[in-house]
Amino acid sequence: MPNLRFLRGYNDAVVLGLTRSGAVTRVELAERSGLTPQAVSKIVNRMIADGLLVESGTRNVGVGKPRTLLRLVADRGLALGAQVERDELRVVLADLAGDVVDRAVAPLPRGFDPPTFVEALAELVDRMRAPVPADRLLGVGIGFVGPLDHRTGVVHDATGLIGWHDVPLRALAERRLGLPVVVDKDTNTAVVAESWRRGEQLRDAVLVLVGTGLGVGLLLDGQVYRGARTNAGEFGHTTIQLDGPPCVCGRTGCVEAVHNLAAARGDLAGATAVVGLAVADLVQLLDVDHVVLAGRAVLSEPEAYTAAVRARMPVDDWLPVDVGITPLGDDVVAAGAAMLVLSEFYGRPR
Amino acid sequence: MPNLRFLRGYNDAVVLGLTRSGAVTRVELAERSGLTPQAVSKIVNRMIADGLLVESGTRNVGVGKPRTLLRLVADRGLALGAQVERDELRVVLADLAGDVVDRAVAPLPRGFDPPTFVEALAELVDRMRAPVPADRLLGVGIGFVGPLDHRTGVVHDATGLIGWHDVPLRALAERRLGLPVVVDKDTNTAVVAESWRRGEQLRDAVLVLVGTGLGVGLLLDGQVYRGARTNAGEFGHTTIQLDGPPCVCGRTGCVEAVHNLAAARGDLAGATAVVGLAVADLVQLLDVDHVVLAGRAVLSEPEAYTAAVRARMPVDDWLPVDVGITPLGDDVVAAGAAMLVLSEFYGRPR
DNA sequence: GCAATTAGTCAACAGTGTTGTTTTAATAAT
DNA sequence: ATTATTAAAACAACACTGTTGACTAATTGC
Secondary structure, eight states: OOSHHHHHHHHHHHHHHHHTTSOEEHHHHHHHHOOOHHHHHHHHHHHHHTTSEEEEEEEOOSSSSOEEEEEEOGGGSEEEEEEEOSSEEEEEEEETTSOEEEEEEEEOOTTOOHHHHHHHHHHHHHHHHTTSOGGGEEEEEEEEOSSEETTTTEEOOOTTOSSOSSBOHHHHHHHHHOSOEEEEEHHHHHHHHHHHHHGGGOSSEEEEEESSSEEEEEEETTEEEOOTTSOTTOOTTOBOBTTOOBOTTSSBSBHHHHHHHHHHTTOHHHHHHHHHHHHHHHHHHHTOSEEEEESHHHHHSHHHHHHHHHHHSOOOSSSOOEEEEOTTGGGHHHHHHHHHHHHHHHSOOO | OOSHHHHHHHHHHHHHHHHTTSOEEHHHHHHHHOOOHHHHHHHHHHHHHTTSEEEEEEEOOSSSSOEEEEEEOGGGSEEEEEEEOSSEEEEEEEETTSOEEEEEEEEOOTTOOHHHHHHHHHHHHHHHHTTSOGGGEEEEEEEEOSSEETTTTEEOOOTTOSSOSSBOHHHHHHHHHOSOEEEEEHHHHHHHHHHHHHGGGOSSEEEEEESSSEEEEEEETTEEEOOTTSOTTOOTTOBOBTTOOBOTTSSBSBHHHHHHHHHHTTOHHHHHHHHHHHHHHHHHHHTOSEEEEESHHHHHSHHHHHHHHHHHSOOOSSSOOEEEEOTTGGGHHHHHHHHHHHHHHHSOOO
16 A cells, blocks of 8 residues: 555665665765655654664765764664574574574474474573563564465475474464564575665575575565465476486476485585576576575585586676675574564565 | 655556556545545546546446446557567557557568668658657557667667677667657566556466577566566576587577477477476476466467466466466567556556 | 435645755865 | 855755545435
8 A cells, every 4th residue: 555654664664774784874875765865864863763773973075064974773673583494493583784693593303293383482482582672572583494375474384294284373473472473485584684684785686595405585676576375486396307316396307306316425516516507597587696595505515506606607798696605604594584574664565 | 766756656557557457446446456535536537637537437336326437548648569570570559458559560681780670660660650649659669689778778689680789779769760769678578568468467477488589578576577687587598408409508408499409390299398397497486376478489389388388387276377378469579568668657666 | 205325525634755945064265 | 263165964844645534426225
């Protein structure tokens, strides 16, 4: 519903987004946002009154009155984020700047069911929320494996787990935790993390998550793209080798199958080459200018994967593709889940 | 720059978009747009004053005052659209409803250079604009092969043509035609056509254009996705067969190479199967719920391609993927180019 | 005929960003 | 030192958005 409230929320989010990358001045905010200096002044002063921003010194740029520096009060809003893996639950506390300020990891029992999971989550969440003022904690995000529906928070199925068919995870967790909860695919939360932290700089990107599975998070035109059913990013089951090795999905020659086969044989060069080739195809298809690598496999052999992907990037004379490892490391999915919560309060409205 | 003018333009576009699919009432517009009845009334009455809409009868829905039907005055705005193929130039005239109301085709000399092309275009355009009132004709759109930059209208290179390096096609055409010109990739204009005509109904779709090349137009979250350099949709050079047949692009096993090889051998089943498999991978990757098939190859064997794609769609129990042939047939690229012009005037602002 | 119901408009309004002007605080010139 | 110049930021008035609330118009059902 595009009305005045929407407009205000949108511009607030734009301005706040520009403050995440470091101290800026009102003038710079006006230039980068396209708003007039007067509008920026109003917005900024309201945010100062709300305790979201503080003035912190001045910057002199030649003659004239010096510009006033503005700094984001990062701990004005905090959120918890969880990553669920086959054997492990990770919860992090992230602030408005997108920095991880606390972290906890706990093992998950093999083949855990929904009640068991919610209890394990509650234990970690309750421990981590203790030192946080209640009015600062905005909620809990959960990065889960798909297929799921992020709008309703229902997990349709979780591959490799039993008892996870059409589970209303968001509702269950909200009731147990007494906090707002959002649920999204792990690849989506991971790309939310990168987007939240890098802002305008990152408009078109793929985040490649290489673990036991192979998924991508898509950032297209500055927005996380989830597809018609929150299910975009199923990258692992793209056919790359007609009549290739059989895959768990029932088909043959999937990227994931070829990659995992090579990895299982200890053939690192082969494993990275397949990922590099597939990512190159993806970059060509979507014309993104950023690739962010993440996931256990990548973090255990960062140079090999980075080099393999870089080697296969399409050569373009006027805008090279930036390939790198996520600076958030193992936290990226959980941290992104937290930032998903932050973005519900301080991000662009829809 | 999100300001009040933007807000108004946006809501105008939403309302106008809802009138394209047939007669609607103010009440229905309010329901579907999320705006209040009062806001819709204001917008609609302004559009009636502008000659964009007319009241056309009433519809009775039980007790109470009957609803007034509104009809789009389709010829209130018209645009020309051109498709450039290796040997042929096609120009169509499209109206605000997205219907093609006139059409002309002319051969292009082998290996035409930019001046030759602009002259051929001007000849067709001048002939077709003659009967159109000057103030109704909004401009000319050109669907070209990439790589190009749709923002500047510069064609970087045109595969198979010489003399087409960094050609400012938009500027050249604007000077010769004396009309506003927009340039975009053929796959993008084609998907614009589908989006413009089907509106809200079509939010996430891929348009697959099978000609001598194989490209896709991407409609993601209701917007045409062009990528960081207007170059998204390079689908033909996705690897589908490691160590497959060599491709014109220099690599091996590209979808396009495998497809064209099969087609050249007269192996229709093989050709359609490759496309079906590749499209299924794409649908899975992007989680779109609509596939639109277009292009010479598809239109010459519509049933075979449709069946091959449908057969490989992922089976999803709650939201099936709709696969169909474009109703615009051979005109889709040119018509979309025209609608791209219309959307600059009557579409959602950016 | 009259009440009920629904469509549509009119009027007043809150709140957005913009335009135009003034105040504030630096540097540069006298 | 003093003054002029420059640029940042705030202040004031404004145009215009969609919303809220009240009212009128046109139909159905009894």
